[in-house]
Amino acid sequence: MISIVIGIIGMLFICVGTLGGVTSKNYYVRLHLFGLSDTIGSFTLLVALATTAGKEWFWYLILGFILLIQGPVITNILAKGAAKAGIRIEEEKWHLRQ
Numbered sequence: 001m002i003s004i005v006i007g008i009i010g011m012l013f014i015c016v017g018t019l020g021g022v023t024s025k026n027y028y029v030r031l032h033l034f035g036l037s038d039t040i041g042s043f044t045l046l047v048a049l050a051t052t053a054g055k056e057w058f059w060y061l062i063l064g065f066i067l068l069i070q071g072p073v074i075t076n077i078l079a080k081g082a083a084k085a086g087i088r089i090e091e092e093k094w095h096l097r098q
Contacts, residue, residue: 003051010044013037027087031078039071 017037024030043064050060 003048006044006051007048010041010048012041013044014041017041026090027082028079028089031075031082035071035075039068042067042071 014037017033021030021033021037024033046060046064046067050057050064053060
């Protein structure tokens, strides 16, 4: 039962992050949303699988911790590559709106 709840939470992270990333207009915000939602969502899904696994629960957690490290590193590499390519951050002038 607890694995179902954790799995649903993981799927919600992935779905909400994907919807937020698709509707975002800025590349860096999109990259941030996809990076966070994929990292947290996949880790919680692997924790849900680890709670249902018998003897293999350790390998699910090892894979989850690898994903926790790999996600932010790949996001950082993509952001640095975009900055070198000249993709600028569009600043929103919210204080000038009337």
